[in-house]
Amino acid sequence: MPVELQKQTILSPLMPKEERLCEHWWFGGWDRLVNCILAMAGRPTITTAPGDMAIDLHIHSMYSCCSISQPANLIRQAVRIGLGAIAVMDHDNIQGALNARIAAERLKSRGEIPPDFLVVPGVEVCSRAGHIGALFIEQNVSVNLSPAETVDEIHSRGGLAIAVHPYNSRGIGDAVLDVPFDAVEIECGSVFSNSVLSRNKSLAENNKVAALAKLGSSDAHYVRAVGSCYTVVHDIERPTLDGLKKALMAGNCTPESSLPHKRIACLLGKIKKLR
Ligand SMILES: [Zn+2]
Numbered sequence: 001m002p003v004e005l006q007k008q009t010i011l012s013p014l015m016p017k018e019e020r021l022c023e024h025w026w027f028g029g030w031d032r033l034v035n036c037i038l039a040m041a042g043r044p045t046i047t048t049a050p051g052d053m054a055i056d057l058h059i060h061s062m063y064s065c066c067s068i069s070q071p072a073n074l075i076r077q078a079v080r081i082g083l084g085a086i087a088v089m090d091h092d093n094i095q096g097a098l099n100a101r102i103a104a105e106r107l108k109s110r111g112e113i114p115p116d117f118l119v120v121p122g123v124e125v126c127s128r129a130g131h132i133g134a135l136f137i138e139q140n141v142s143v144n145l146s147p148a149e150t151v152d153e154i155h156s157r158g159g160l161a162i163a164v165h166p167y168n169s170r171g172i173g174d175a176v177l178d179v180p181f182d183a184v185e186i187e188c189g190s191v192f193s194n195s196v197l198s199r200n201k202s203l204a205e206n207n208k209v210a211a212l213a214k215l216g217s218s219d220a221h222y223v224r225a226v227g228s229c230y231t232v233v234h235d236i237e238r239p240t241l242d243g244l245k246k247a248l249m250a251g252n253c254t255p256e257s258s259l260p261h262k263r264i265a266c267l268l269g270k271i272k273k274l275r
């Protein structure tokens, strides 16, 4: 069946700003600058053992108000650095994920990416207490619910609920301990503060989240940030969405952060000390 792309995904990188969802006129220049800086920090090179798969399940596209990354470029970058799956998880908008899936099919049909590359549909939902990730879902999730209600709605649609960056950037904080999440982000590409890193480390060791999958994700708002942090899923039975979901539900995965991310974290730490 031929696939139809939404207008935005086939526009050139020079698309007029009124055709982006990002409302900030200056964001095109900022996007180029940040991508250049990230390129200087190096490209993550991700290698995995046979039977394992590296994935980045928290990426933003032009369907978030804070990113202009096109889904096809995110997928190309993910394949380039060695990821086997991504999830585009835009703010309160499933459209980016659905378009990423269509873009992946188009790239596969041209032979640009491997046929078994996976795109997990997802969305990052604003709950009353902060951001919550929803994966393996096909529709938007209601906003401004309590964390428990949000997670309940995600589960009722067959999705997995993720406590994204719980102690940073409007994360839900200690609600992660009281609500039945399926996974928690322990390594996050948008976290550079030592105090947040140590809170995440303590959280990973907390018995209340012992059964949850521990994820590493980039929270990339720029193409070059894809894979800055990532998850290695072990002994995945089948490289399919079902196989991946099953492995995550079993918690059979490890969060990782890449060398470029560590370099940037180290540099930002030094700049902070100088101030
Ligand atoms: Zn967030």
Ligand SMILES: [Zn+2]
Residues within 6 Å of the ligand: 058, 060, 124, 219
């Ligand atoms: Zn995010």
